[in-house]
Amino acid sequence: MAIDGVVALGFDVFGTVVDWRSSVTGEGEAFGREKGIEKDWSAFADRWRAGYQPAMEAVRNGTRPWTILDVLHREILDEMLAEFSIEGLSETEVDHLNRAWHRLDPWPDSVAGLTRLKTKYTLFTLSNGNVALMVNMAKRAGLPWDVILGAEIAGHYKPQPGAYTKSVSLLGLQPEQAMLVAAHNDDLRAARALGLRTAFVRRPTEYGPDQDFDTDAEEDWDIVADDFVDLAKQMGT
DSSP states (O other): OOOTTOOEEEEOOBTTTBOHHHHHHHHHHHHHHHHTOOOOHHHHHHHHHHTHHHHHHHHHTTSSOOOOHHHHHHHHHHHHHHHTTOOOOOHHHHHHHHGGGGGOOBOTTHHHHHHHHHTTSEEEEEESSOHHHHHHHHHHHTOOOSEEEEHHHHTOOTTSHHHHHHHHHHTTOOGGGEEEEESOHHHHHHHHHTTOEEEEEOOTTTTOTTOOSSSSOSSOOSEEESSHHHHHHHTTO
């Protein structure tokens, strides 16, 4: 069931394409074993992610100038190291830990589904991640993007309209020719309000086994899929 006129698919990445929580937890556990640091690394990952939206909001509302996500992640991390009483790390060690976000693992269906979709559609990131982060992640995980777009290119963080419209315009497309693929209803609402088509992909454990939001579609999106392979099938690839 290809959607008439859609030629490009833009993907939310954190949570939709990659499993950030398990990946960051695993990075913390490996780091802890190496350094002899015993902490609740799942709680560490959750706390880190909890700082994500407030940090971006300061950029969105003009409280601070444009700042890439790597820098925002590092600022949150510096606060967390104090909160979790993790001391004595070198700058190199802290930087390596911060770059855990560059090494996130894809969901098991992501690469296979994207590879199928790429045979018919232009695939682009529509993420709040900065370019270096997205490129490093894609290279490591084998994510077959055609182009890296999103917040840093547009100079806006989602859900600001410019994050979506600038990305689409750079591809020479009208909004209705692009579809946002996301596991987050609020992201899809923002995209649809600007004329993009929408696909909801279920990721019911993005925030862990007790997740109680974004577990299913909240509106009548153009496509609702169980995973990327299901999405590829519904999109005619």
